[in-house]
Amino acid sequence: MYESLTRQSVPWEAVIALDGADRTRLPTPLAGDSRVCILALPRQVGAACARNLALGCVRTEFVNWADDDDEFTDDAMTVRLRTLEMTGLGWCAGYSEDLHPSVFRPTEALCGR
Template sequence: MTISDHAEVAVITPTRMRSDRIPYLLELHASLHQQDADWQWVLALDGVPTSQLPRRLRDDPRVQAVPLPRAVGAGAARNFALNEVTAPWCTTADDDDVLPEGSLSSRLRHAREHGLGWCAGWSADLHTDGALSTWHCPTPPGFHEAGDVWGYWPNPDATIPIGPTTLLARTDLIRGSGGYAALPQGEDYAYLVGITGTASGALLPTVVYHYRKHPEQMTAQSSYPAMESRARQFAWRHGKQLAALRAGIADVGSASRCAMSAEDAQ
């Protein structure tokens, strides 16, 4: 039995091991060591060999590298990493971001205490000078039934309802909802909608994720806007369809109960 077999939470990180990201990746690793929950870190090496991993990561028994023979993109890489998760709960972190102390345990404890399928929190932008600025997402703190979160996303161009990387969910729920969408970007929007549209959860009014702002991040590239609207439309329509399916199932259930009541009355 390995250390990862005892993990409560898995953290999935896709990476192409770019030289400018290595210091950030090591900082993320250090932030995991500050967590007070038992974790496993599944690194999806997107088209790069395990030999490129820094020795510090290769020597950590809680780090599991999943080398992919060719680059497949962040969404597919996360899905391949999900195959290797043994922990009952799972979250994600990008290779240039950081988890603040208590990030894992605060969400895990709240979800377990209230029998929830997921728990999220606020994120804070981490600026180059070290300053933090909290992003308050449109979804209000508190408990939310399945589908409630999508309701705070009025249209595809509006601000997304919750930061996807703040979402911690049951591993079986992630697998059951299909994981990450087959998109070149914005795959985590659909992931967010799928998880929160399938089970009840909660948003904590505390920062659980530090989102690093820097010139090399994907969202800062000139090519990023080209497919952003299409990715948003896909995810938003996913939420709309889930809402319709929930309503349909509710109607079927109501019709069945009415039919049974009629039969009982005869």
């Protein structure tokens, strides 16, 4: 995720919620980037709770959710920002590559695939 963010052409900031993980495990470039805020939770609370807590650290007008194993195309943030600015919509969605798809696929389970 971080590498794809560094290729974006628009300004960005990131909030990383460490869900009980050791802060020293972060790669040095990520930990030292002034655009990155690290929210180190003292114990595991789960992905949804960690994301909600991280939302309180956001200082920007727009928010984009992503996991550490997601990757954006080089123009992803530009396309999303332009869409929001041109349309005045309250939200938009875009593509990101999931480098490590989960084993459980809810649509397959629900549809019997």
